[in-house]
Amino acid sequence: MKLLVIEDEPEMRRSIRTYLQDAGSTIDSANDYPSAKEKAEAYTYDCILVDITLPKGNGLDIVRMLRQRDKDCGIIIISAKNSLDDKIAGLDLGADDYLPKPFHLSELNARIRALVRRKQFQSKRMIEIGELRIIPEDRVVTVNATDVPLTRTEFDLLVYLVVNRDRVLSRNAITEHVWGDLADRMENQDFLYWHMKNLRKKLMEQGCPDLIKTVYGIGYRLTSKA
Amino acid sequence: MRLLQRTTRYQVRLAIPIVVIGTAIGYFLVNKVVTDQVDEQLGQQAEDVAAALHNGQRSFATDAPDELVHVVLGAEQKAVLKDTSIYDAGDLAFLPWRIGRFSTKAADGQVFVVTLGRSMVESTDLVISVAISMTLLLALLTTGGVLMNRWLSRRLWKPFQDTIDSMGQFGFDGSATAPLPPSDISEFDTLNRTMNMMTAKLQRDFTAQKRFTEQAAHELQTPLSILQGKLDLLIQSDRLGAEEAELITGLLRTRERMSRTVDDLLMLSRIGNQQFAPSSINWRALFQQHFDLLEGLIEQGGIRATIEGTSDCDIRLHPILADLLVANLLRNAVQHNIPNGTIDVTIDAIGFTISNTGAPPSVDTSTLFDRFAKGDPSSSSTGLGLSIVKEICDSASLGVIYRFSVGMHSLVVQRI
Numbered sequence: 001m002k003l004l005v006i007e008d009e010p011e012m013r014r015s016i017r018t019y020l021q022d023a024g025s026t027i028d029s030a031n032d033y034p035s036a037k038e039k040a041e042a043y044t045y046d047c048i049l050v051d052i053t054l055p056k057g058n059g060l061d062i063v064r065m066l067r068q069r070d071k072d073c074g075i076i077i078i079s080a081k082n083s084l085d086d087k088i089a090g091l092d093l094g095a096d097d098y099l100p101k102p103f104h105l106s107e108l109n110a111r112i113r114a115l116v117r118r119k120q121f122q123s124k125r126m127i128e129i130g131e132l133r134i135i136p137e138d139r140v141v142t143v144n145a146t147d148v149p150l151t152r153t154e155f156d157l158l159v160y161l162v163v164n165r166d167r168v169l170s171r172n173a174i175t176e177h178v179w180g181d182l183a184d185r186m187e188n189q190d191f192l193y194w195h196m197k198n199l200r201k202k203l204m205e206q207g208c209p210d211l212i213k214t215v216y217g218i219g220y221r222l223t224s225k226a
Numbered sequence: 227m228r229l230l231q232r233t234t235r236y237q238v239r240l241a242i243p244i245v246v247i248g249t250a251i252g253y254f255l256v257n258k259v260v261t262d263q264v265d266e267q268l269g270q271q272a273e274d275v276a277a278a279l280h281n282g283q284r285s286f287a288t289d290a291p292d293e294l295v296h297v298v299l300g301a302e303q304k305a306v307l308k309d310t311s312i313y314d315a316g317d318l319a320f321l322p323w324r325i326g327r328f329s330t331k332a333a334d335g336q337v338f339v340v341t342l343g344r345s346m347v348e349s350t351d352l353v354i355s356v357a358i359s360m361t362l363l364l365a366l367l368t369t370g371g372v373l374m375n376r377w378l379s380r381r382l383w384k385p386f387q388d389t390i391d392s393m394g395q396f397g398f399d400g401s402a403t404a405p406l407p408p409s410d411i412s413e414f415d416t417l418n419r420t421m422n423m424m425t426a427k428l429q430r431d432f433t434a435q436k437r438f439t440e441q442a443a444h445e446l447q448t449p450l451s452i453l454q455g456k457l458d459l460l461i462q463s464d465r466l467g468a469e470e471a472e473l474i475t476g477l478l479r480t481r482e483r484m485s486r487t488v489d490d491l492l493m494l495s496r497i498g499n500q501q502f503a504p505s506s507i508n509w510r511a512l513f514q515q516h517f518d519l520l521e522g523l524i525e526q527g528g529i530r531a532t533i534e535g536t537s538d539c540d541i542r543l544h545p546i547l548a549d550l551l552v553a554n555l556l557r558n559a560v561q562h563n564i565p566n567g568t569i570d571v572t573i574d575a576i577g578f579t580i581s582n583t584g585a586p587p588s589v590d591t592s593t594l595f596d597r598f599a600k601g602d603p604s605s606s607s608t609g610l611g612l613s614i615v616k617e618i619c620d621s622a623s624l625g626v627i628y629r630f631s632v633g634m635h636s637l638v639v640q641r642i
Contacts (some may be wrong), residue, residue, distance in 0.1 A: 009448055015455030022462070077527050080447035082544070102451030102485055105458040168461045179519065181553070217471035218461050218478070 001116060003172035005029040006036040006062065008055050012036070019105040020112070021127060023167065033057025040066055046119075047112050050088055050095070050182045058186045060086075060093060066095030074115040075207070078103070088169060104173035106164040113163045127162055132208055143206035154199040161212060161222035170219040196220060237375060243366035245361065252360040253353065260349045261324065265307055268342050270327040271295075272305075275340050276330040294323070294343030302329045302337050309346070324348040332348060361387055385414040389421060396425060436495045443492040448486065453481055483608070490610035493550065494597075499619045502544030504622065505596050509578060512548060513571050513613050516556050528566040535573035541641060542620050551618045554611045555580045561607065562635060577624070577640030596629050615639075 003025050007013045017027045018088050020189045028043065030036035032055040040048060040062060048066065050059040060219070063075055076088040080101040099108060117125065117136065127134040135141045139155055141148045150158065156178045161169065175192055200212050213221050275286060275295065279414070286295040305328035311320035326342045392406055405426075406418035457478055510533060517531045543551070559569045559582035565585035593599045597614040600609040619626040619639060629636040 009452065010450070011452045012455060015452065015459055018459055019455070038493045080451070101447045102481075105455055106360055170458070170461060172478060172482050173458070215461070215471070216468060217475045218466075 001025040001046045001112075002044070003027050003112065004036075004039055004043070004045045006031075006040075006054065006059060007051045008032060008053070009051075015105065016108065018152075019167075020109060023109050023164070025112075029158055031055070032202055033059075033062070036062055037065065040071075044071070045073045046116050047076065049076050049078055049108070052077060052079040052081060052090070060090060063090060063095050065092045072119065073088050074112070074119055076108075076111060076115065078108070078181060094184075104170070104176065106160070106169050106173050107177055109167075110160055110163045110177065118151060127159075129165065129222075130209070131164060132162075132203070132211065134159060143203060143208040148206050148208075150199070150202060154202065157195060158203075159201055161220065165222050165224045168215050168221045169220060172219075173182065174219060229383065230376060233379055234372060234376055237372045241372060245364045245368055248364045249357065249361045251348075252364075253357040255627055256353050256356045256360075257333070260353055264324045264344050264346070265326075265351065267280065268307070269346060271342050272326060272328060272340065274329075275342065279330055279332050279338055279340070282333065292345035292348070294325075294345075296341040296343075297338050300329065300337060300339035302331075302530055303327075303339065305329075312343075366392045379565075385411060386417070391416055391420065432563050436498055439491055439495040443488045443495070446484070446488045450481065450485055450613070454485075487608045487610065490614060492612065493614055494617055497614070497621050498546065502547050502621070504542035504544055506540065506542050507545065507548045508538060509541070509548075509552075510535075510572055513556075513573070513578075516552050520556060520560065524617045529560065529569060531569040531571075533573065535570045535578075537573070537575055539573050539575055539577055541577060541622070541624065541639070543618070547618050547622070551615060551639075552642060554615050555639075558611055558615075558637070559635075577638065579636055579638045581634045581636040583633055586633075587630055587635070591628055591630065595626070 001024070003020060005013055005016050005020075005027060007016065007029070008031050013029050013031065017029060020028055028039060028045070030039050034056055036050075036054065036059075037057075048062075050062055052059040059077065059079075063077065066073065066075060074097075075095040076099055077086075077095045078098040078099050078101060079086055084097075087109055090098055097111050099111060114136070123136055125135060127136065131144045133145075134140070136159055139152075141150055141155065141158060155172065160174060160177050171189060175189060178190075178195075196212065199208060203212075204210055211222050211224070213223060215221055276299070278286070279297070284297070286297050288295050305326070307324070307326045310323055310325050312323050314321045322345070324344045324346050327339065329337055329339050331337050354521075389406055392404075405422045409415040409418055457474065461474055461478075467587070513533055517533070520531065559580050562584045563569065563582050564584055568581075570579075570581045572579045572581070587594075589599060595612050597613045598609040599612070600607065615637070616626060618624075623642055625638075625640050627640075627642045629639045630637065
């Protein structure tokens, strides 16, 4: 998967590049408006990440330009300005998603994967890890061709872990993704433990090896290599 | 007490003794004038009678009913003048008379005692009617004065009253208030100009402060996201021991807390700064939606959540603000709850009440809506949740009250 990261903050750019490269993507990056425009015009990407505030220009103009040429790539706006106006403007211009800063890199990865999957749904609509098979669009999970009945929450948990497989996910990144802001602010985070426990139990009952590992003190990791 | 009432009260307090004393003095003066007149007539008559006696006249009968002349032989005595009452057979009453008595010696050496009298009935009537008209006149004058003063004061102080009314409507957003008009009375003009300057400065400062908060919060988002990115990468390391994991967990938690504080500050400044057009909200559905979300989170805590009330309330709010309000209220109700507690939402026509079980408040409840007011300083909550609730309510002219009784905390949101 080929991605373009348009972000002026070097440290931010480097973190995004490292995380997404390790997750198996090829990363191109641009640090200002002219170079971003040049790359977006010259090459084809599966997904482009655009920061709105850029040196020498506005990220929204790149969104507009890409959509006018009807480029079929996914566009995700990442912005420090978590303002409704920017969000609406960005989505109106044809961006596919809007991710306010600060975000978890795992969340960014999940959004990219979901977006790319949506855009190329014919070929890659199924995720397979060993005996585990997930069809995200139909919300179906099977182990050795047997359906695993999961609740909405358990399903969301599993997809998030699978999309970020072999990565350590902090508890907070998971809660924020699955339950949103409300859960993120709860003092008592036991609910994550309970749902995770149920998910692991249901998967193992169908004969799936225990892929989900607890990372002591930090969170969870789903391993694809047993 | 209003200025006008106080002025009137002082005037009335001053006017009553003036009318009473004025009437007394008036009565006394008129009375004296009339009596002096009668005394003068009596003196004149006394001289005439004395001269006649001297010339040998002995009979002094008079026909006038209001006059009295009486001459008898007697001893010499000092002349006296006095008021007295004499019984009148015709009127069957004692009537007031002015009596003068003196002795005089005739040419033949005989001493006569002469008594002269004038009926004072007419004069007394005169004095009384003069006194009454004087009193009326005085009372009329003072009442007129007071009324006139009231009317005048009201007219003169009108610009001041307008200024006060205008100040009462002052809002920090500067949307509703027009500048105070110039006045042709220099004091009021100065007052209005000063007020205009002060309100303009207040609004400028207020907006500047809000803008600063917003900018500061924005500027913090970038370093926070860099920090988050680095931490996300750091936890991928295979070389982390238990000790490192613990340190990183602390860092992650702190980062989250900072983000939340920044988010809340941004939200607070936005609620006041931006215009959120109100629309009608299905509150019952909104609460239900948040309850559904909460259910997955609180099932282990055993908290029971119910929605009561038959009708929906017609509080209008922007959907984003409504969502934020409900989220903050319910989060508050969950966070300060006890195991196996309850959350009850009661919706009626003019508002809703969120009640939850919980320990008695540990902080001064009057500071509950203040920013950064936290019951437990070690808690990772931002201490801004109820400030956001208050800010939203203020922006929509809603009242929000806190109550605690028999183990239940209640927050009541109502139209004012």
